Amino acid sequence: MPNFIPVLPEIFLLSMTCLILVADLYLGKDRKGIVYLLTQVTLVVTAIIVWAVKSTEKEVVMWGQFVNDPMSTLLNVFICLCAAIVFIYSKDYLEDREMNKGEYYVLGLFAILGMMVMVSAHTMLSVYMGLELLSLSMYAMVAFNRDNAASSEAAVKYFVLGAIASSMLLYGMSLIYGVTGSLNLAEIAQALTQPQELPTILSLGVVFIVVGIAFKLGAVPFHMWVPDVYQGAPTAVTLFIGSVPKIAAFALVMRLLVDGMSALATDWQPMLMLLVVASVAIGNVVAIAQTNIKRMLAYSTISHIGFLLLGVIAANEAGYSASMFYTIVYTLMTMGVFGLLLILSRKGFEAENINDLKGLNDRNPWYALLMLILMFSMAGVPPTVGFYAKFAVLQAVINEGFVWLAIVAVLFSVIGAFYYLRIIKMMYFDAPEDTSEISVKLDTHVVFSLNGLVILMLGLFPEKLIIWCQNSIGIG
């Protein structure tokens, strides 16, 4: 009898998702709130189960396909809780646009299941299966508003480029499998530590895997889908795509490059460096020229992905935990920023342009203050947590001797600070173009306020989360 206990969160999530799918059929149009509530309960209970089955060491089950370690516990808890917050933000937006169908939540839950599979994958096969489950659900979510031409176009672009990325990843995996003779990440790592000279085909495999990962992450030069998808998707979906999957993407990098192929670090380090420099440069510079705020945030995402990979380049535990901290902090910040866009949107109006934020201080000073905190955090200004996140990854690469890389990253993030500060200037010093009342439900209000305050609190007391990240990687 195999040990199913560590897989319990995934099993529970899958069962509940199927239950919600069926329950939705029997609920009338006026009772869709029940589906929403069930979704939230599912996410919270899944997070609790993840916590309940946590283990302090590597626990490999399901014939080597699944691993339960401190890293998977931490990332899975954050995935479930962040997704719950994302759904709270999206609810009103979806209701206003008649998109609050049960299938939206079901697809969202399937995407989360895919992320959890990726996070606790222990073979290249399960990594890939999780990735496909996540991607397929997200393609459908982008096209969810199917009568909107922009959404459909974004979905098709996303689908085609996602398929190319998957094929790259698979080709790389097949080469690695051909050399090492195993799909299991631990066995691959074992095979690569042998003293004899490593075959050059491995490097080719690593190239394809890094290209696949870069496509999925949206790192330059594989970033062209990111702005189009962010802009074309309904804002609620953009919030979803832009936040939680980044945690899973970090897990993808960790599982494939670090767990499986840390022996080839000298091969993938230079490739990641190229991606980092290009992402930080192009992301920050092009974002300045954008007038659509979703597009601007897409380019900002690209530059943040650069920072996320910066910690991985250090190729040691300190770097990985700094990257993990950065990922979690980035997810929290993005949720807040897109959450505000959802709050500002209302029936028949989409807050999409930077001008829509003009004079926010006159319309609602509290939201303007929270947005100020979020923008400072995105730019990396102390005392917000964004500063510590950038500081940690930079420290990790400098300790490894890549000072020039840190200098490039800092230079471009200073340039990037311009467009974050421009938003603050617009909120506080410009007259509002649109003076209508901001109507917001209590739950969204509370969650947005908490989101902003958490960014500030983590900035003042970051030790807890940093230590948690370090413990989950295996230091401290």
Add this chain to the structure above:
Amino acid sequence: MIFEYIIFYLFSGILLLSSTMVVVVRNPVFAALFLVLSFFTAAILWVTMQAEFLGIVLVLVYVGAVMVLFLFVIMMLNLELSKLKQFYHRYMPIGLLVAVTMAVELIIVLTPEKLSQLQQSQVSHPAEYNNTAELGRQLYTDYMYPFEIAAVILLVAIIAAIVLTMRRRPGTKHQDPGKQVLVQAKDRVKVVSIDVERRD
């Protein structure tokens, strides 16, 4: 051994040729038929590598079911080829450049002596070795977890396809069985009393 080589080179030759034709031919129906041919030759190659079950499944499922449906779809869509080919010449040079670069790079890296570094684990099994049973055992033990996830992915595909395409058009005349059962005679039959008139 020589015979094996002849089989391999013959069918991989056909495979390469037909896959090229899939991309090159103008008529999409021909392209689909060439795809059928390449699936078939690939199946034969699998059989020569002792994966007879996979070979048969490839023929049955892909050639027999998927590609036939595919052909139907192509015929029903009535594709406008001229529209599709509009950007063909514009993107042709850059596409060729990328393809040639990648091909050259791969040829440089994948030289025969480097390919020999790959694990050679071709074991000859006796004639009574049951490929199907072994595959089933593997699928439901070692690979059960990814196998289940594959099932979930298919479920997502079904849900996504239905969500994105199903529409309730306002004018359709669909029946509601509940209402049909609840209907009573007095709802349907209207008894009208008409005065009897006498024709003069």
